[in-house]
Amino acid sequence: MSHPRHTLSKDVAHPQARDLGLIVCQQCGSVWAQAQDKQTCERCGGRLHARQHGGLSAAWACWWGAVLLYLPANLLPVMITRSLFSQHSDTIMSGVVYFWAHGAYGLAAIVFVASFLVPLFKLAALFVLLRAARRPTLRRARELTKLYHLVEMVGRWSMLDVFVVAILAGLVHIQGMADVSAGVGIGAFGGVVVLTMLSSLNFDPRYLWDEGMKQEQAHDRANT
Amino acid sequence: MKRVHGVLVCPACDAAYKLPRVHAHDIIKCTRCGTTVARHQSHARELLPLTLACLVLFVLANVFPIVTIELHGARSQTTLLGAVWLLGTGGMSPVAMLVLMTTILFPMFELLLLLELLWPMRQGAQLKGHAWRIKAIQWVRPWGMIEVFMLGVLVALIKLVSLADVLPGVALWAFVALTVLLTRVVSFDPQGLWDLFDANSADSQAHDEDKDPIR
Numbered sequence: 001m002s003h004p005r006h007t008l009s010k011d012v013a014h015p016q017a018r019d020l021g022l023i024v025c026q027q028c029g030s031v032w033a034q035a036q037d038k039q040t041c042e043r044c045g046g047r048l049h050a051r052q053h054g055g056l057s058a059a060w061a062c063w064w065g066a067v068l069l070y071l072p073a074n075l076l077p078v079m080i081t082r083s084l085f086s087q088h089s090d091t092i093m094s095g096v097v098y099f100w101a102h103g104a105y106g107l108a109a110i111v112f113v114a115s116f117l118v119p120l121f122k123l124a125a126l127f128v129l130l131r132a133a134r135r136p137t138l139r140r141a142r143e144l145t146k147l148y149h150l151v152e153m154v155g156r157w158s159m160l161d162v163f164v165v166a167i168l169a170g171l172v173h174i175q176g177m178a179d180v181s182a183g184v185g186i187g188a189f190g191g192v193v194v195l196t197m198l199s200s201l202n203f204d205p206r207y208l209w210d211e212g213m214k215q216e217q218a219h220d221r222a223n224t
Numbered sequence: 225m226k227r228v229h230g231v232l233v234c235p236a237c238d239a240a241y242k243l244p245r246v247h248a249h250d251i252i253k254c255t256r257c258g259t260t261v262a263r264h265q266s267h268a269r270e271l272l273p274l275t276l277a278c279l280v281l282f283v284l285a286n287v288f289p290i291v292t293i294e295l296h297g298a299r300s301q302t303t304l305l306g307a308v309w310l311l312g313t314g315g316m317s318p319v320a321m322l323v324l325m326t327t328i329l330f331p332m333f334e335l336l337l338l339l340e341l342l343w344p345m346r347q348g349a350q351l352k353g354h355a356w357r358i359k360a361i362q363w364v365r366p367w368g369m370i371e372v373f374m375l376g377v378l379v380a381l382i383k384l385v386s387l388a389d390v391l392p393g394v395a396l397w398a399f400v401a402l403t404v405l406l407t408r409v410v411s412f413d414p415q416g417l418w419d420l421f422d423a424n425s426a427d428s429q430a431h432d433e434d435k436d437p438i439r
């Protein structure tokens with residue numbers, strides 16, 4: 001015998017939990033009625049927030065921090081290599097160029113995506129999201145929510161270069177022949193990664209839906 | 225305040241649904257915003273053995289050198305901690321801290337917390353008093369980056385192959401295995417732990433309503 005399958009109803013005009021007087025605990029997923037904002041969830045002890053107040057300004061602050069660090073992260077050397085007669089420093093981009101010039105196209109592509117495209121994409125996407133949260137429209141809410149999940153998913157991968165430099169700087173110490181050390185750029189680069197991650201962790205995607213849902217409900221009421 | 229059972233709220237768009245029954249291999253998405261709101265977490269039982277295996281691999285990965293390089297007879301090798309140490313003493317302590325936390329401290333912390341949670345549960349012990357552990361797991365999870373580190377090691381090695389002889393160490397294989405197993409561990413949503421928590425605590429009204437961890 002097969003079980004009856006309950007799937008989620010396709011009705012787009014789902015009520016907002018907040019409008020039903022319900023608060024979902026963002027930490028454990030339990031749902032509460034007659035709960036006040038900032039009350040403690042009785043299941044997990046987390047704070048209940050109908051919306052994450054102050055999250056937006058924290059997200060903006062982290063975003064600005066990341067933007068400020070973005071230039072030094074890309075312009076300053078991330079790695080310095082000393083050999084017997086010479087010394088040369090690498091930036092994020094020159095690392096990519098090095099792989100490309102040596103015919104390691106796949107690797108060049110991986111590093112280019114993780115170290116250059118992902119941080120840039122994250123900064124741009126977070127900007128779009130943070131702007132949209134000020135004046136949300138229902139029409140774009142679905143795409144923006146997807147964008148938010150994408151940012152959350154790819155964010156960690158830009159730590160790649162930090163780890164590459166850490167390993168090379170830890171490994172390559174051969175007296176007189178080759179000596180690798182980390183450059184200040186990698187600090188700025190790590191800062192960009194951490195700040196963009198903090199920014200997206202502070203962003204509450206529910207803001208993207210509230211205003212639009214309110215308008216739609218007002219519209220429905222006007223029509224009936 | 226009162227707990228409402230039988231309602232599922234999308235964490236990303238706040239849409240309220242009647243709680244669906246989740247069958248094996250089901251992944252339920254919010255019809256409005258597309259966020260995954262519930263999935264069948266069939267591998268709750270695998271979690272304890274997986275955690276133990278991860279801890280063993282984690283020790284191997286950190287005790288042995290990751291790689292040795294040889295250039296004109298001179299050798300150099302490093303462990304992860306060794307690399308962190310050199311970064312720190314080379315005037316890059318913030319970066320060293322970042323690497324230390326994302327590759328050693330946070331993953332280790334998460335694995336130990338999981339072990340502390342799952343070991344007593346084996347005999348059906350109560351999860352009361354363990355709430356902070358689940359909370360901590362949720363908090364550290366985004367910051368554990370073993371799999372990114374793994375890719376970083378591979379990139380570094382390929383970079384070195386043209387310059388010196390590269391001999392992979394025990395820790396490299398341990399890291400590869402750890403990455404694979406951790407993916408499985410992390411695919412278990414920490415919110416699922418809260419549902420185990422429900423199913424496990426005697427005084428919860430949830431007991432008769434949702435026995436299986438649905439998230």
